[in-house]
Amino acid sequence: MFLIIGIAFAWGATSYSFGSSARPGPGYFPFGLGLLLAILGAVEVIKALAIDTGDDNEIGAWAWKPLITIVAAVAVFGFALPTLGMAVALPLLVIVSSFAGDEFNWKEVLLDSAVLTVGSWAVFNWGLNLVIPLWPTFLTQ
Template identity: 40%
Template sequence: MFTAVGIVFAVGATNFTVGSAARMGPGYFPLLLGILLAILGVIVTLQSFKSKATDGDPIGSFAWRPLGFIIGANLAFGVLLVGVPALGIPAFGMIIAIYALVLIAGFARPNSSIKESLILATILAAGSYFAFVYALNLQFPVWPAFVTA
């Protein structure tokens, strides 16, 4: 996967002016990252063939719970952040989306704590607000429209 993504990024970067190390173009950095990622993928693949186990390690069962909750948390974050007008779902803003993301993803771990997730969500929401809205001055909905109206 690393190799494939690295090659795609490197090839995609050639659509931009690459330039040189002394005078970098917009495609220079993505090209180098793509090449490094592809090299890392080749190294990881080669290392995987050097197993020291005689019979190999047994493959464990598939972790459905974490997979479902993590994917669901990311989907909920996207839907709540920007909304889905075609389905009549309004944008709820960054703060609500972060709380939903953290609370849903917290259930991926057995014996998860709601209190722990709420504390983490509060820290992440405050940090995101400071970084994106205050420091970078990005313009996107922080709260739902019915709260700010």
């Protein structure tokens, strides 16, 4: 992912003026960041493919349960946010995604979801003044 996004940003930055090191243009910074991100991605790909897991396979088995659970949690959040609001959709995201791990504790999950919901409201609705529904639409009409 880092490799592909880094290459895409570096390539996209080539359409802007680079300028010089003393007076960089609008393409200078995105090109450098894209290049660094692509290098980081390449290093991670090489490291991931070279790890020995102790058996004959060089790459370990896929962790299907966490992968499917996290993707499903994000999809549920995306569909639920416009109608259920942040106060319901974000705790739902935290609760569903917490089932991806091996250890599940209701007390910790509920505390995490409360802190993340209040923090997200503070950052996005209050701090950045974004229009994200907080409560379900059937309660606010």
